[in-house]
Amino acid sequence: MYEWIKGYNLVEYSEQAERMDFGEHESFHMERLELESPPVGVTAAAQYFIAQQAWLSDDFQQMIPADNANIRELILAEVAPHFADVKQVIREGNIETIYLRELKPESRQLFLDTHTGILPVLEDLYRHHDISDSFSGVKRTIVNYVVDPAALEPYEVPGTETLQALLNAYLELPDGEYALMPLGWKFDDHLQNSAALRFFAGWAPHLMLGVDADTDEVIILHMSAREFTREVLLNSARPKPSRRRGSYLYMDIGHALVNVIDLSRQSHIKAWNELKDVKVYQLPEGMDFTDFNHETAEPLPAGIAFFYDQDSLQSMIGRVNQELEDFN
Structure with missing residues (x-):
């Protein structure tokens, strides 16, 4: 059992705690974008980024890394037209992120009426749509389990090339990490059959599950371009x-x-x-x-x-x- 969970975790000893960098906030600002093209249809990429607002809460927002011009073009063509509030985040004169809020009513209906290949992944990722426990403020004890992607059966979804390019943009950030909050996941051996987990394992080199120690509920799914390490602060760093x-x-x-x-x-x-x-x-x-x-x-x-x-x-x-x- 649990052969898809790695039996070890790398430990990184630190002699001093990492310094916070406050300089990067100096030239940060946002510019609103007025998009002329209305939403016509829903692609797999659009359906993925719409799902949280369509199913879970209107308060969700998306911030997609967009420093790459090709990625930016994909966002503005396929995803951004579905949102009423679209802004670009600019730092040091460079477009860094596309910020998306307020799902358009017609896009909500398009989402519900459209079945792309990514829909089974989303239905598995969000097995229910009640997020009240996720933001209850209750303190949890989290145990992290590192997943072995090679031990999972691949779940390939045709037509998701654009989506995977957008998701890869997260892993190319300096911290190289991306995280999601699954709903309705329990940590047991059957989770290795999860369509969502298998899909993400197909492109993210490293995955880790954050599990509530008391309930076995999977609280968070971490994905990273680098192997996960557990930092241990030496006395000099405390x-x-x-x-x-x-x-x-x-x-x-x-x-x-x-x-x-x-x-x-x-x-x-x-x-x-x-x-x-x-x-x-x-x-x-x-x-x-x-x-x-x-x-x-x-x-x-x-x-x-x-x-x-x-x-x-x-x-x-x-x-x-x-x-x-x-x-x-």
Whole structure:
């Protein structure tokens, strides 16, 4: 059993956490495209990218890599005409992504009336259309299983050359990954017969299933151009204990980022947004947290938001309150 699951996973040891790059956001902007051609029919590529809005929710949106001119032409010819809101994302003067929202009513009907070769794959990928559990906010314990594509029987779909070219564009991105959220998948040996899993295994070199440890529900399907690795941070890469400099509390939050909090203006908090003066700084290249001094550094620009998991948030709130007791 489970001969289609690899019995190992590569481990990558890191001496330092990867630095975040904030420079790439400086010249980012979006331009709306007005398409003259109305939707005429639905191709396999169009049906694939329409499915989420047609079946699951109008709130879904598609962002397809489009830095390649040929790929961009395919998107604008086959997929974009079905959406009312079409924008191109431009960075550093180059078109990077095509952004698609608001499925047109006539395209929704075309989707329902059309049977392309990709439809059985989509019906298997989304075995039901209830997404309420997917966005419930309930914390899950995820176990990752690496799939052996060579062990799966191929599921070939004629007429999907354009779709596979568009999907390949995701794998050609710097991170080389693409992910989907299947609905109704249970992790058992029968999953090797899944039409969707076998189809994706035909073009993605590496696949990995993220499975809920308590329910065996497959939460996410990862696809990648590179072999999956599990990063293990050595002690040198883990956040250092918080420290104070005068009335300022420095909290190492990893990835060369530091929260700087002015304790002199602060009372005890129950929520992170009760902090009156908190700024995030990035350590200069090569600097250790123990040498950081906010007086000789510049905070990150306004408009960059950070999201913390609940455990980390409560830990930081507890640390702030403890430091306030010691400070006062």
